Amino acid sequence: MSTRSKKKQRISNYPTGNTNPLPTISDNSNKKLQHNLEEETGILLPQLKQEMEYRMRRKIKICLESNDNVGELKKNCQSLKQLERGLVTDAERKANLPATTIQNFLLRYNNKKKTKSITLWTNFVDQNFDRIVYQERAKLQEERGKLQQQQGEASTSTAPEPAAITAPSFDYNHRTFHGSFRALLRQDLSHELRTIFINRLQDNLQNASDYITDYSLQVYKMILLFKNHTLDIDDNSNIVMNTSEGFPLQEILPNGFDFKNTEKRVAPPIPTNSISSDTFTKHFKTLFSTNHLQLIQSTYFGPQGLRSSSLEKYPIHKAFTDVIP
Secondary structure (H helix, E strand, O other): OOOOOOOOOOOOOOOOOOOOOOOOOOOOOOOOOOOOHHHHHHHHHHHHHHHHHHHHHHHHHHHHHOOOOHHHHHHHHHOOOOOOOOHHHHHHHHOOOOOOHHHHHHHHHHHHHOOOHHHHHHHHHHHHHHHHHHHHHHHHHHHHHHHHHHHHHHHOOOOOOOOOEOOOOOOOOOOOOOOOHHHHOOOOOOHHHHHHHHHHHHHHHHHHHHHHHHHHHHHHHHHHHHHOEEEEEOOOOOEEEEEOOOOEHHHOOOOOEOOOOOOOEOOOOOOHHHHOOHHHHHHHOOOOOHHHHHHHHHHHOOOOOOOHHHHHHOHHHHHHHHHOO
């Protein structure tokens, strides 16, 4: 007898393909803001340092005007245990920032760097105190000089004086003014971008001014060497800078010239044997030329200094560096 079996149902397996996830609605009301600490550092830290410089400059100015000890002031600034009261809030107010913007930034900055807010102040004092003292002392001397000049002009008698031969005087009037970089920027830029541009322009302008001053001072020091030095050739035919003394200035001035300081001397002349040397004349023509000015830049302001081969090629510059290393 045959038996019947139930037919098994066929099961088809279909491979599942890649499907996009279903769209969902997320609530962003409680989402935390992601702070870019590096970007905030470039924007907010310069604002804080600007307020630090304002307060330090005010302290130094008061100290100089009262003839107090500047060294003690520097020690007091370095010994602070916390930021001065109102420093952060004043920086926020002057930068037109919402309240606690810089304060919250400092919390994140200190947590990231494992440091304290007072460290920013002490580092700023170490790096900028001497520079600000130099600037404020120069301003104070200039103001006192103008005051003495005005007092001297007021007390000068109007009685006629005998005519005398005097050296011409040149009075250059310099006028200063303040300008803002904000007028150069587009008005539709965000506050953050405008702040970055302004800070970068201010830093570059300050660095350029400092470099021009330092470079000019270095060239001026080299020129002043000729007051009591002269270039000469030694026994080994090397160009050297030797100490020398020029003629008294009184001997070459005309009779009747009103000259009170009789100890002044002219620059010493170059020895005759040096002038007659073709090698000396060849190198002397390069003195303070464009190539020589580039050597000064490399020697005193270049990151790697000057190569020894360049000194051998320009022996006159080597004579300067032997006196002013």
